[in-house]
Amino acid sequence: MAASSRSLAFWQRVAPRVPFCARERTRTCASVSRLQSSPLSGIHSRSTPIANAVLVKTQCRYKSSSVGSTSSAPVETEDNVLRVGRVKIPNIWLRDNCQCSTCFHADTKQRLHDTFQIPHNLRIRSSESDGKTTAIEWSDGHRSRYDHSVLRQAAAPFKERAIIRQGLAEEPVYWGSEIASSPPKVPHDAPNAMRKILENIRNYGFTYITNVPFHSPTPTEEILTSIAGFLRLTHYGGFYVFTSDLASADTAYTNIALEAHTDTTYFSEPAGLQAFHLLSHTDGEGGASLLVDGFKCALDLKSQDPEAYRILSEVNVHAHASGNKGISIQPFRGFPVFSHDPATGQLLQVRWNSSDRAGIELPIAETPKWYAAARKYNALLKKKRNEYWEQLTPGNILLFDNWRVLHGRSAFTGKRTICGAYVSRDDWVSRWKIERWGDEAAGRAIAAS
Numbered sequence: 001m002a003a004s005s006r007s008l009a010f011w012q013r014v015a016p017r018v019p020f021c022a023r024e025r026t027r028t029c030a031s032v033s034r035l036q037s038s039p040l041s042g043i044h045s046r047s048t049p050i051a052n053a054v055l056v057k058t059q060c061r062y063k064s065s066s067v068g069s070t071s072s073a074p075v076e077t078e079d080n081v082l083r084v085g086r087v088k089i090p091n092i093w094l095r096d097n098c099q100c101s102t103c104f105h106a107d108t109k110q111r112l113h114d115t116f117q118i119p120h121n122l123r124i125r126s127s128e129s130d131g132k133t134t135a136i137e138w139s140d141g142h143r144s145r146y147d148h149s150v151l152r153q154a155a156a157p158f159k160e161r162a163i164i165r166q167g168l169a170e171e172p173v174y175w176g177s178e179i180a181s182s183p184p185k186v187p188h189d190a191p192n193a194m195r196k197i198l199e200n201i202r203n204y205g206f207t208y209i210t211n212v213p214f215h216s217p218t219p220t221e222e223i224l225t226s227i228a229g230f231l232r233l234t235h236y237g238g239f240y241v242f243t244s245d246l247a248s249a250d251t252a253y254t255n256i257a258l259e260a261h262t263d264t265t266y267f268s269e270p271a272g273l274q275a276f277h278l279l280s281h282t283d284g285e286g287g288a289s290l291l292v293d294g295f296k297c298a299l300d301l302k303s304q305d306p307e308a309y310r311i312l313s314e315v316n317v318h319a320h321a322s323g324n325k326g327i328s329i330q331p332f333r334g335f336p337v338f339s340h341d342p343a344t345g346q347l348l349q350v351r352w353n354s355s356d357r358a359g360i361e362l363p364i365a366e367t368p369k370w371y372a373a374a375r376k377y378n379a380l381l382k383k384k385r386n387e388y389w390e391q392l393t394p395g396n397i398l399l400f401d402n403w404r405v406l407h408g409r410s411a412f413t414g415k416r417t418i419c420g421a422y423v424s425r426d427d428w429v430s431r432w433k434i435e436r437w438g439d440e441a442a443g444r445a446i447a448a449s
């Protein structure tokens with residue numbers, strides 16, 4: 001399948017029918033050429049030339065420019081209007097994103113001027129382009145200079161503008177039980193290990209980090225802390241070592257089977273990454289780990305039963321953590337099972353935890369329709385072809401995206417000790433963006449993200 005049609009198929013799969021949109025056409029620009037995977041490390045490395053604008057029918061919350069990709073559109077100024085191709089860039093936006101030293105702090109990358117002191121009737125007095133930038137003298141005498149690549153990004157369709165913001169350099173690789181034959185893995189001491197680790201997370205939703213010393217939890221803590229420089233603190237602590245002793249009033253601290261779920265649905269912002277490193281399991285058996293690609297199953301539901309997908313995308317569900325004395329945590333509002341980017345329509349988060357679910361935000365008499373939709377998603381999650389079971393082993397950290405990949409375990413006997421941690425979503429995506437695009441490129445896109 002050619003790259004552009006594969007991307008088309010990809011965008012059509014991920015951009016759901018979400019309720020608050022007028023049907024919109026937009027374009028996105030993502031083409032992926034998958035290089036030969038490295039047989040040694042099981043790492044699928046790919047070059048990712050952003051090219052091949054494809055026309056994708058999607059639903060977007062806001063009227064997105066109906067023009068195609070602006071990646072090479074001409075930048076011209078005429079009669080008080082600066083245009084990128086056919087897209088007019090408003091003077092207020094231009095002035096608000098002036099990067100001169102009085103408007104923008106070069107070190108902190110923060111806006112210095114007062115947006116709301118910009119004159120309403122601001123006009124372009126003169127302009128001059130050198131082919132890569134355009135200098136503008138404004139009617140109030142202020143002078144600005146704009147990089148054409150930033151202007152083109154600002155005029156681009158939302159999906160193009162979201163690529164760096166979401167760190168979506170490539171289309172995700174959806175998987176089922178077959179991933180067991182070659183799960184993504186990176187030796188912790190491999191060259192560019194962090195980039196490869198986070199590239200696997202972005203593409204597959206999980207990775208193993210191998211060759212990790214396990215004589216103590218410390219090496220694991222150091223590796224996980226190195227992702228963002230700090231861990232996500234919760235009422236379980238930061239770095240955790242746990243076993244079946246109910247040290248915390250949660251079923252994770254027991255030896256019972258746990259069905260596929262995402263963690264911390266009771267937080268307004270669920271943990272981003274989660275890690276498990278099995279340090280030991282003695283005098284017993286079981287305790288196999290389960291992973292399910294929540295996005296794959298969601299997209300299967302969307303194609304099999306769009307109405308069920310819509311209900312799970314619209315109906316808010318509440319959650320709670322109440323087992324521990326003195327703790328009663330709930331998110332500030334309800335959230336649907338499937339959350340999407342309002343601008344691009346892309347599926348961004350799955351929240352699925354039957355143990356911790358609280359209220360369903362429907363009149364009680366209408367809740368059966370949510371249960372019926374959830375039952376269909378649950379059935380997909382439990383299909384053998386969607387379950388990846390693995391017995392974790394000491395020396396190998398399992399690291400996964402808790403916003404996409406569900407996890408669980410089988411019941412076990414004996415003494416089983418696991419260590420791990422959470423890393424917040426924004427913190428790991430930040431590190432990934434820097435590893436993938438570098439500070440300058442990731443920063444340059446901000447104004448137009």
Ligand SMILES: C[N+](C)(C)CCCC[C@H](N)C(=O)O
Nearest residue numbers: 236240242250252262263264
């Ligand atoms: C901290 N540690 C990972 C050991 C246990 C956390 C318990 C998570 C809880 N069952 C949930 O689904 O959010």
Ligand SMILES: O=C(O)CCC(=O)C(=O)O
Nearest residue numbers: 252258263289407408409
């Ligand atoms: O013990 C395990 O393997 C997983 C525990 C779990 O699901 C959790 O901590 O959320």
